[in-house]
Amino acid sequence: MPDTQTTNNKPQTSTSAMNFNVNDLVRKNVKQLVPYSSARDEFSGEAKVFLDANENSLGSPTTKWYNRYPDPHQLKIKEKLSAIKGVQPKHIFLGNGSDECIDILFRAFCNPGKDNVIICPPTYGMYEVSAHINDVELRKVPLLENFQLDLVHMETRVDDFTKLIWLCSPNNPTANSLHREDIEAVLNNFPGIVVIDEAYINFSRQRSFVQELAEYPNLVVLHTLSKAWGLAGLRLGMAFAGEDIIDICNKIKPPYNIGQATQDLVLKALDQVDDVNEMIRILVKERDAMAEQLLSVAVVEQVYPSDANFLLVKVGDAKAVYRALLDKGIVVRDRSNVQLCEGCLRITVGSPAENTALVNSLKDFGAAL
The missing domain is CATH 3.90.1150.10 (Aspartate Aminotransferase, domain 1)
Incomplete structure (x- = not known):
């Protein structure tokens, strides 16, 4: 991590994150990408007759409820999540499970065969799988014996091609939370994107980093409805980040990545806090x-x-x-x-x-x- 100095085996924090510019990290082809414009992107509001999206207007023999495409931006869900999480909808991205959020971050910021990412094993296995799928070099910085970050080793593994650092807290499979001051040291010293996977945060007394988005423009926080909310079968993951990062994720995602049945059930669940x-x-x-x-x-x-x-x-x-x-x-x-x-x-x-x-x-x- 550039511009760090070590004292007592721990890097002292700097303010390099304050100079973070997402345009310096995003892949050139993604930056130039013109996203697909669906029928529902070109229309908003209320109407009685929909003849714009080539849907089956007669419905399905199974159900009459799901013959129309869902809201591609999931606005109603984001509005409810905004009230629950304390962040504006523009800072929320919804994925088909957190795994889609993970994959999109790789595709947005990592050039295949050129860039690298850092993980801290033992940790959630999909970071490594997604790296291999996207042909991105994976650099492992194992946790210390107490399951905490080895910041000194991490510093030696970062170079100009390191785009993402993946941190899982509480960690899977070790179940512990990473020391907050160590995570802050990474956020302050790493000029790339730091992803904190907080899938299990609801079972912890630790404070979520979602409330720190304004302070750290290079921060992405992942949450899920699979654990505390008991909705693993619906496959809905959340990424919280600055508006520029969220906009890039929205450019890449499939137009209707969250189905209508999932949206309907999630909206009901979010009323049951x-x-x-x-x-x-x-x-x-x-x-x-x-x-x-x-x-x-x-x-x-x-x-x-x-x-x-x-x-x-x-x-x-x-x-x-x-x-x-x-x-x-x-x-x-x-x-x-x-x-x-x-x-x-x-x-x-x-x-x-x-x-x-x-x-x-x-x-x-x-x-x-």
């Missing part, structure tokens, strides 16, 4: 209770602190434990082959009954040894 907050409270309570119960299980060696809706659990012979749970019809995630997660299982917090079944199955496995 109180219910979602109560569900989060229950899941966090269950998470903490399960963590305590697991510590009394013989095969469990360590339960790592969690700011997410899952636990990273170190066990003796992770693969054998994984198979034993499968035999009981319980599916967890074997992370024992992942760097820094050797011997670990990632266990999602379930319902009270599911959590009890898991703990009892682990006790049975230990008793059988």
Whole structure:
């Protein structure tokens, strides 16, 4: 990261982010791109007869509700999200899951075969997959043993062709939040775009970086409705950023990337904030209770602190434990082959009954040894 000085193994922050100019980063072909103009882009307002988009005006034998194209800009959803998240709609991009947001950021800012990005493993696997799909060099800066950023190593890996740094906080699969001051150091010193994936932020006491968009023009924050909102099947992800970055994402996305059925259901869900907050409270309570119960299980060696809706659990012979749970019809995630997660299982917090079944199955496995 340019213009940094290290003291006590931590880079001191500078103000290079204040000189950030997205036009210096965006790919030339994207900058020159004339986006597709759909029928719904050329018309707004109310009408009785729609004969502009070559839709089937008779509807479908299955349903009469979805024969029309959806709002390509998802304005009603963004208005509701604006009130919930405290940011203006112009700072919101909606994707078909966060994975679409991730892919679009690669396509917007990384020239294939030329540019590079940085990830900090162990972390969410789609950053690496998207890099390979887009033919972008991937530079890995592993987390430290305490699952925090190695800023000194990161500084050595950044060069003039580094366009994106991907940070996941709370992190998957380690479940911890990254130190806020370390993230701020990256934001202040890196002249490219810093993406903070906050998919699990609702289960944490940490403050979201969404409120920092005005301070950091190089910041992109990812959220999702898949976790706390319980809508994984609808596939709706959110990117929050400065208006210039959002405009670029909108140029690239397919015209109707969020279907009408998803928009309808999401609009209903966004009216249920109180219910979602109560569900989060229950899941966090269950998470903490399960963590305590697991510590009394013989095969469990360590339960790592969690700011997410899952636990990273170190066990003796992770693969054998994984198979034993499968035999009981319980599916967890074997992370024992992942760097820094050797011997670990990632266990999602379930319902009270599911959590009890898991703990009892682990006790049975230990008793059988």
